[in-house]
Amino acid sequence: MIAIRSVTKTFGELTALDDVSLDIADGTFLSLVGPSGSGKSTLLDLLGGLATPTSGEVLIDGRPVRGPGLDRGVVFQQYALFPWRTARANVEFGLEGGSLGKRQRAERAREYLALVGLSGFEDRYPHELSGGMKQRVAIARSLAYDPAVLLMDEPFAALDAQTREQLQEELLRIWRRTGKTIVFITHGIDEAVYLGQRVAVLTSRPGRLKAVVDVDLGDRDGDVRSGAAFGRQRHLLWELLHDEVRKAAEHERSAVR
Numbered sequence: 001m002i003a004i005r006s007v008t009k010t011f012g013e014l015t016a017l018d019d020v021s022l023d024i025a026d027g028t029f030l031s032l033v034g035p036s037g038s039g040k041s042t043l044l045d046l047l048g049g050l051a052t053p054t055s056g057e058v059l060i061d062g063r064p065v066r067g068p069g070l071d072r073g074v075v076f077q078q079y080a081l082f083p084w085r086t087a088r089a090n091v092e093f094g095l096e097g098g099s100l101g102k103r104q105r106a107e108r109a110r111e112y113l114a115l116v117g118l119s120g121f122e123d124r125y126p127h128e129l130s131g132g133m134k135q136r137v138a139i140a141r142s143l144a145y146d147p148a149v150l151l152m153d154e155p156f157a158a159l160d161a162q163t164r165e166q167l168q169e170e171l172l173r174i175w176r177r178t179g180k181t182i183v184f185i186t187h188g189i190d191e192a193v194y195l196g197q198r199v200a201v202l203t204s205r206p207g208r209l210k211a212v213v214d215v216d217l218g219d220r221d222g223d224v225r226s227g228a229a230f231g232r233q234r235h236l237l238w239e240l241l242h243d244e245v246r247k248a249a250e251h252e253r254s255a256v257r
């Protein structure tokens, strides 16, 4: 579904991504981790068509990305909801200008708000919703026009720990139900392992692909995070990331000197 081919992205002198290649199969949940400044958001922007590679190319379902499109939904850390629109009208926003009539749009919005557990909150304005609920609306809005790919840039980072865990579970449930291909950026190793079928690790600047780890947590019943399989995967990723975080800190210190 996603093919990243020898992608390099520079900003002036700075190389943010260096020769990154990665294939992501249809229906995969991929977590993307790396130290601060390793180019995670840059890579997501390239997938979203918000930026273009300096060299190399990005293909979605075999077609080169030329700009944003309805085949990709994007969810950011900040909820990016229109404060003057209700939850339902926020979800409808992505459907306006499409082929659906007014009533069908309202029906579709209701359906997707139900999918994210917000039935009964359709007429609330963003300021009347908690942080977790706002992010649910943002997810519903991105799913409502049925994109093949969902791009998520630290969507749960601003939420408290309990809400975050709840939304992680919900997202897995939605992913299983809809079969979307998801690319999910996070700073949290636990979050990456809990959500991802695969975890891609970027190196500290310039961002290169250091490893792609397949996650197998076995039977997912019960408290997955306390299981031995989770601990092993977490430790493996911690080792991969630890080196890179240390290198990133050294870069920063030498830049200050």
Ligand SMILES: Nc1ncnc2c1ncn2[C@@H]1O[C@H](COP(=O)(O)OP(=O)(O)OP(=O)(O)O)[C@@H](O)[C@H]1O
Residues within 6 Å of the ligand: 011, 014, 015, 016, 034, 035, 036, 037, 038, 039, 040, 041, 042, 043, 205
């Ligand atoms: N538009 C831009 N102009 C100049 N430099 C940029 C631009 N966007 C990103 N960069 C630089 O590219 C590098 C990678 O940034 P990016 O935001 O992709 O990293 P990141 O891994 O997402 O970091 P974080 O985890 O802190 O969000 C950084 O050094 C950043 O300063």
